[in-house]
Amino acid sequence: MHKLDESLLSPLPPFSKLGKTQIRTILDQATSRRIESGAAVFHEGALAERFFLLLDGTIRVVKTTADGEQVTSIHIPAGQLFGIAKALSRTTYPATARAASEALALSWPTTLWDNFVTEYSGFATETYKTVGDRLGELNTRVIEMSTQHVEQRIARALLRLISQSGRQVEQGIEISFPITRKDVSEMTGTTLQTVSRLLSSWEKNGLVTSKRKKIIICNPHQLAILGEA
Amino acid sequence: MHKLDESLLSPLPPFSKLGKTQIRTILDQATSRRIESGAAVFHEGALAERFFLLLDGTIRVVKTTADGEQVTSIHIPAGQLFGIAKALSRTTYPATARAASEALALSWPTTLWDNFVTEYSGFATETYKTVGDRLGELNTRVIEMSTQHVEQRIARALLRLISQSGRQVEQGIEISFPITRKDVSEMTGTTLQTVSRLLSSWEKNGLVTSKRKKIIICNPHQLAILGEA
DNA sequence: CGGCAGTTTGATCCCGGTCAAAATATGTGG
DNA sequence: CCACATATTTTGACCGGGATCAAACTGCCG
Numbered sequence: 001m002h003k004l005d006e007s008l009l010s011p012l013p014p015f016s017k018l019g020k021t022q023i024r025t026i027l028d029q030a031t032s033r034r035i036e037s038g039a040a041v042f043h044e045g046a047l048a049e050r051f052f053l054l055l056d057g058t059i060r061v062v063k064t065t066a067d068g069e070q071v072t073s074i075h076i077p078a079g080q081l082f083g084i085a086k087a088l089s090r091t092t093y094p095a096t097a098r099a100a101s102e103a104l105a106l107s108w109p110t111t112l113w114d115n116f117v118t119e120y121s122g123f124a125t126e127t128y129k130t131v132g133d134r135l136g137e138l139n140t141r142v143i144e145m146s147t148q149h150v151e152q153r154i155a156r157a158l159l160r161l162i163s164q165s166g167r168q169v170e171q172g173i174e175i176s177f178p179i180t181r182k183d184v185s186e187m188t189g190t191t192l193q194t195v196s197r198l199l200s201s202w203e204k205n206g207l208v209t210s211k212r213k214k215i216i217i218c219n220p221h222q223l224a225i226l227g228e229a
Numbered sequence: 230m231h232k233l234d235e236s237l238l239s240p241l242p243p244f245s246k247l248g249k250t251q252i253r254t255i256l257d258q259a260t261s262r263r264i265e266s267g268a269a270v271f272h273e274g275a276l277a278e279r280f281f282l283l284l285d286g287t288i289r290v291v292k293t294t295a296d297g298e299q300v301t302s303i304h305i306p307a308g309q310l311f312g313i314a315k316a317l318s319r320t321t322y323p324a325t326a327r328a329a330s331e332a333l334a335l336s337w338p339t340t341l342w343d344n345f346v347t348e349y350s351g352f353a354t355e356t357y358k359t360v361g362d363r364l365g366e367l368n369t370r371v372i373e374m375s376t377q378h379v380e381q382r383i384a385r386a387l388l389r390l391i392s393q394s395g396r397q398v399e400q401g402i403e404i405s406f407p408i409t410r411k412d413v414s415e416m417t418g419t420t421l422q423t424v425s426r427l428l429s430s431w432e433k434n435g436l437v438t439s440k441r442k443k444i445i446i447c448n449p450h451q452l453a454i455l456g457e458a
Numbered sequence: 459c460g461g462c463a464g465t466t467t468g469a470t471c472c473c474g475g476t477c478a479a480a481a482t483a484t485g486t487g488g
Numbered sequence: 489c490c491a492c493a494t495a496t497t498t499t500g501a502c503c504g505g506g507a508t509c510a511a512a513c514t515g516c517c518g
Contacts, residue, residue, distance in 0.1 A: 071372045088361025132317025138367040145374040146418030189375030
């Protein structure tokens with residue numbers, strides 16, 4: 001393992017208040033790992049022996065139901081902590097984390113968690129902010145699923161994705177990792193057929209462009225309007 | 230305000246590790262308040278100036294959508310903390326808390342939060358366990374809404390209610406606070422008509438009994454089976 | 459150039475929402 | 489204690505959004 005640079009961590013919220021030496025210590029305790037696209041970082045129900053920081057890529061957090069259906073609960077963008085079961089005093093991971101595209105993550109043994117919380121000022125606050133954000137996101141998911149139609153849910157899901165992991169390209173803003181119709185359906189509680197039909201019709205109206213595993217939003221504003229009604 | 234007894238807090242998880250004097254101090258800083266049925270304890274978006282402990286009754290946490298629809302995100306049973314925006318480093322309450330029946334709560338100014346966390350061992354851990362549980366509950370809500378039919382969602386919602394706030398009565402287990410068809414529909418993302426139809430049909434099969442604002446589960450086991458399929 | 463993973467499109471069906479109206483409780487004031 | 493207003497529940501009729509089933513099509517990879 002080659003030596004990690006301090007500039008990796010210093011701009012990230014959980015570590016932004018720390019000095020050079022502290023960051024050095026943290027990095028020296030870290031294990032870095034490359035995760036290939038589609039591979040799992042950890043599995044639902046497994047003992048939470050480590051917690052992670054995503055340096056690059058996107059992680060998809062997925063739950064599998066008793067009858068084998070997949071439901072995506074959130075996407076984690078680069079720069080965020082994940083697998084932080086300890087923060088919720090859980091001993092096992094509540095869901096499976098899978099790389100949506102090739103990803104790079106640091107990790108530390110969970111035994112260091114309490115250490116991080118007490119030693120590094122701002123670490124606890126920032127992680128709980130993340131927890132709070134995720135709670136908020138799940139909450140809006142529940143509300144959307146209770147009150148809105150499929151079209152609006154999908155529109156909003158796409159907008160959320162580009163706001164979190166969007167990349168400006170010529171035709172608009174694209175989702176920066178490969179994503180299929182099926183993936184979108186698992187995020188929104190629908191079927192891939194319905195997603196396909198909607199994307200086709202949106203493409204006809206110039207709202208989006210899509211190739212295989214790739215979605216580009218050409219007209220976010222118009223899509224946002226669709227997401228309300 | 231009459232003096233509060235220490236035995237109120239000592240059995241509750243967030244305070245269970247504390248000594249008599251510590252509990253005395255905590256109680257002396259508390260304000261106690263009776264909330265009449267249907268009244269709000271705090272409103273969505275309001276500044277989170279206090280955090281609460283529910284001593285008696287049940288709190289319904291509700292969000293209102295832009296177009297005026299209500300969605301219930303969770304119910305809080307007696308003995309739990311709520312309004313703990315500070316734990317998620319939020320400055321405002323994310324939802325409205327309303328008494329489902331007459332309720333009694335203690336509260337403290339949010340400024341004391343950090344104090345509680347550092348002074349009282351186990352307080353932080355226990356509150357984050359609560360946060361974790363609520364995250365888990367929202368997660369299963371999302372999964373249920375994505376993968377299950379109305380009948381199963383309602384069955385499970387009722388089972389969750391009795392496991393959390395159930396009271397043994399002659400005919401079975403009743404939900405210990407007044408609850409209407411509309412309330413159930415707001416918990417499950419359906420309509421009161423559908424809830425009414427299902428309850429009627431379940432009543433025909435002896436699964437439940439219900440009067441106005443009252444639901445009794447006569448056969449939890451059978452209902453659990455319905456909740457799967 | 460197979461073969462597989464992903465996408466598209468069509469046809470059909472049914473769950474559960476919506477609209478409507480009546481029946482039943484509960485509460486209130488005279 | 490009754491009459492009336494209001495909240496809750498029930499039931500019926502209808503219909504439409506999306507799921508489901510099915511089949512063809514299109515890239516992409518080895």
